[in-house]
Structures are given as structure tokens and as C-alpha cells.
Amino acid sequence: MALISLTDLGVRFETDRPILEAIDLQIEDGEFVSILGPSGCGKSTLLRVIAGLTPPTHGTVQVGENTRAPRLGFVFQEPALLPWRTVRENIRLPLELDRALDSTREQEIGRQLQRLGLQAKDESKFPRMLSGGMKMRAALARALIVHPQILLFDEPFAALDELLRLELNEDLLRLWGEKRWSAVFVTHNITEAIFLSQRVILMDSQPGRILEEVAVPFEYPRPESLRQSQAFVELLGRVASTLRGNR
Amino acid sequence: MTGPRPSPPVPRWLGSICPPVAVLCLVLIGWHLAVEVLDIRRFLLPPPGAVLTEAWERADELSAATGLTALAALLGFSISLVLGSLVALVFSQSPLIRRSFYPMAIFLQTVPIIAIAPLIIIWVGEGFVSVVIVTVIISLFPIITNTTTGLTTLDANLVDLFRLHRASRWDTLRKLRIPNAIPNLITGARISSGLAVVGAIIGEIFAGHGQHQHGLGYHVYYAGQNLETEWQFAVILASTLLGVLIFAGISLISRVVLHRWTFNLESN
Numbered sequence: 086m087a088l089i090s091l092t093d094l095g096v097r098f099e100t101d102r103p104i105l106e107a108i109d110l111q112i113e114d115g116e117f118v119s120i121l122g123p124s125g126c127g128k129s130t131l132l133r134v135i136a137g138l139t140p141p142t143h144g145t146v147q148v149g150e151n152t153r154a155p156r157l158g159f160v161f162q163e164p165a166l167l168p169w170r171t172v173r174e175n176i177r178l179p180l181e182l183d184r185a186l187d188s189t190r191e192q193e194i195g196r197q198l199q200r201l202g203l204q205a206k207d208e209s210k211f212p213r214m215l216s217g218g219m220k221m222r223a224a225l226a227r228a229l230i231v232h233p234q235i236l237l238f239d240e241p242f243a244a245l246d247e248l249l250r251l252e253l254n255e256d257l258l259r260l261w262g263e264k265r266w267s268a269v270f271v272t273h274n275i276t277e278a279i280f281l282s283q284r285v286i287l288m289d290s291q292p293g294r295i296l297e298e299v300a301v302p303f304e305y306p307r308p309e310s311l312r313q314s315q316a317f318v319e320l321l322g323r324v325a326s327t328l329r330g331n332r
Numbered sequence: 333m334t335g336p337r338p339s340p341p342v343p344r345w346l347g348s349i350c351p352p353v354a355v356l357c358l359v360l361i362g363w364h365l366a367v368e369v370l371d372i373r374r375f376l377l378p379p380p381g382a383v384l385t386e387a388w389e390r391a392d393e394l395s396a397a398t399g400l401t402a403l404a405a406l407l408g409f410s411i412s413l414v415l416g417s418l419v420a421l422v423f424s425q426s427p428l429i430r431r432s433f434y435p436m437a438i439f440l441q442t443v444p445i446i447a448i449a450p451l452i453i454i455w456v457g458e459g460f461v462s463v464v465i466v467t468v469i470i471s472l473f474p475i476i477t478n479t480t481t482g483l484t485t486l487d488a489n490l491v492d493l494f495r496l497h498r499a500s501r502w503d504t505l506r507k508l509r510i511p512n513a514i515p516n517l518i519t520g521a522r523i524s525s526g527l528a529v530v531g532a533i534i535g536e537i538f539a540g541h542g543q544h545q546h547g548l549g550y551h552v553y554y555a556g557q558n559l560e561t562e563w564q565f566a567v568i569l570a571s572t573l574l575g576v577l578i579f580a581g582i583s584l585i586s587r588v589v590l591h592r593w594t595f596n597l598e599s600n
Contacts, residue, residue, distance in 0.1 A: 133492075136492075136496060137496075138492055138495060138496065157496060159492070159493065159496050161489040161492070161493075162489075163487075163489055165487060165489035165490055165493060167490065167507075167508070167511070168593075169511045169514070169592040169593055170592075178493075178507070179493075179497055181503075181507070182494065182497035182498075182499045182503060182507070183497055211592065
């Protein structure tokens, strides 16, 4: 049974025009899936439905394999760190809210930051003292500290420069390789979607619906050089033309 | 070959103090010259030297009056701070509550305090309590509006993060809404602190402090009635200094104690 299962899902806000329509999607435990599409195609709404933040207008959403809700992590487009808390205090927040804070988890915060390339001295800094990339690393650490079964990403690297985005993509895959949580990654960057995931869901807009599912055949770990390989570039071209053809 | 040595940098504090002091000196010199050259009569505009001499000679009276006004202003301000924050907390709980009670809060801002001060004296009587009530009425509104804004204007992502972790109403209030409102509360407090001094003086003009105790408001009123212009200027100077001191005190407290929020205060 799939870890995330959406059946005939539809979302319609106050206006008559549906945001999402007839979405059928299954995501397996440990799978890395990207959702790719133009702006306004409902990618973020789809992610919010999975997170339980937006209720569907019709259809069914099943998240988790049994009645117990799985642990979710969410990485927003903005780092969304509390500006009055230090980096360490920000990462501790989900544990406080989940009433899961103990000395073991407290010690884990430092290790988590290290795994994300932040140094011990950064722990006591306030978010305003960090660069854009470091803030996003802290946001990732905050999502990971709850030991999520499912991690949802809403275009987390869209505001970063290209080099930093590539670097964070590689870091993200390394982290995923260690724990193998299920990942749903929303993006409008084709290279990013293909490089990260096992499957890319292409979406069309007005209304938002699934256009095609593309299986990504590359083995993990994926080296940096994969992006220059002929197979990668060919797949990128095919995905781009599918999206462009439906404009 | 070496270029000319750069001159040693001016200390930052000196750089920030010098310009306003220089402007103040120029104003005082201009004031003095205007009085002398235009031969303005003293009961209309006394020269600055005469004002300072009057203040020095009646220093005991002036400091007692300033102390009394400061006490009323600080007490009124403190009550506004607590009451305003509590009202804002209630307002933040639901849009219906806000819509229902906000016009009442606006009433505080728009009511001409001079018109209702005599009413307060009829209800409460003359003296310290009336002065404090007038101070509270005039300084409450900025705290309520600013704090309500801080409690309700939240980053949508952060609200989602709290919802995602099924945070209780209490956790959301203490870990998100209240910390988010602190910079707004301080901005409101800064505005209110200045208004509190104004409120205390207006209150004193109407309500006084009793037969043997007189605040700055009483003095400024009776000095005007008796054409004691030098004394009136000295009292106005003391009122202004009191306002500046309270404002500076609030700013200092906000910087030292609340360093976590300094980024927002700077941007405000």
C-alpha cells in the first residue's frame, strides 16, 4: 500500500474555477517524487492537501499506512525561521510543539546542523545574521529534526542563486540517501526535478491536473556530472517539450 | 611614496551628539538675539538666559512639580501598557471581537480629552487619581492598536508550521503571536510614553493634585494666567525634558532587554 494516496482529488476555492481536478497519485514509502509545472498549476495546493493544511473539495486523501498519522516535515519557499529565536532554538521548535524534546533530541540538534554544513558557532546566531543559503539549511534541519516519514518541499530553493541551488540539491540527495524518507518536492525547475527524483509528475494548469508521470532512470547516488550526461539532457528536453506543448 | 595620513575617525557617540547640540545652540543664540535686537517685551518672550535663571532659582519647586507629573505619567503609562496588552490579547482571539469592540477603542483616540477631563473630575473628584485616569485614556490607544497588529499579522508560513505540528492555541499564542507582537508593543509604548506626559499635564491643568501639591500642568496654567512667562517657559522646558527622558528610557529598555527583537525595532 502506498504511503500517500490521492484518489480523484479536487480542490475548488470560493471562485468557480477549480484549482485541482481529478488528481490520482500514489507515492511509496521512501520514494522521491517531484511535482513540476507552470506557476498557478496548483502544485503548492497539492502539497498543502497532502500536509493536511488545505482540505480537498472532493476525492480522498490518505497519508500514512495505518490509522496513525505519519510524522511530516515541511520546507517552505521562504526559510520561515522565527526571527527572535536563535538557529538552535528554531530547530528545537517542532520538538517543543510535538512535546518530544528530551536531552537526546537536544543533543541531536547540533549533529543535525553539522550534517547540513552549519558550524557550532552558527547555532547561537539569529536568522538575520545568516545568508540565504544558511537560512535554508537551518530550515531543512528544522524539518529533519522530527525524524519525518514524509518531507514536503514547496520550491525551497527557488529564491537562491543557481550555484547554491545545485549545491543544496546535492546535499539534499545525500541526506535522503541516509534515511530514505518519502519526499514530495514541488518545483518549476526541470533540472532540479530530474536530478533529485525517481519520478516527476508533470502538471498542467487551469485546472491543475496531472499531465504525465515521467520515470527518472538514473541510479543513486547521483554525481554532480549527471546533469551534463546525454541521457539527462535528453530527458530534460523531453520534459520541457511536454510542458511547452501544453501551454 | 606615501599619501597623507587619514585623520583619526570621530567617535560614533560624538558624531551623533554634536549635530543636535550645535542646532540647539544656534536656536538659543537666535532666540537671544531676536529678543535683544527686536526689543521684545519679557512677558511676551523672555530671553533664554532669563528662563534658565528662573528655573535655577525655583529649582526645588520645579523638581517637585516634575517629580509629581513624572509619577502620574509613569503610573498612567504602566496601566496603559498592561491594560492595552490585555485588550489586544482579547482582540486577537477573534475577528468578531475585534469588529465589535474596535469602535470603542477608536473612541479613546478621537474623544477630545479636554472635553471629558471635567467629566472625570465630576465622577472621581480632583487629585492624583483623576490625573492618572486622563493619562491612561490618552496613552492607551497606541498600545492597543500596535499590539493587536503584532498579534494578528503573522507570517502565513509560520502559521502553517504551527498548524502542521498541531500546536495548541496556547502554544501558538506564547511561541508565535506574543513574540511576534513584541516589536509592535514597543513601538506603541514609545508613542504612548510621550502621550502619557501630555495626558498628565492636561489632567493636572483640570484636576490638580490637591492644595499643597502641584504638578507641571498646574504651574504652566497659572503662570500663563499671571503672565509669569519666564516661569511658564521654565515649566514647559521641564515638561519637554520629562517627555524626552521617559521616551529615552523606554527606548533604552527596549534595546537592552529585548535584543532579540532589535532588528524589527531598527526597521521601525
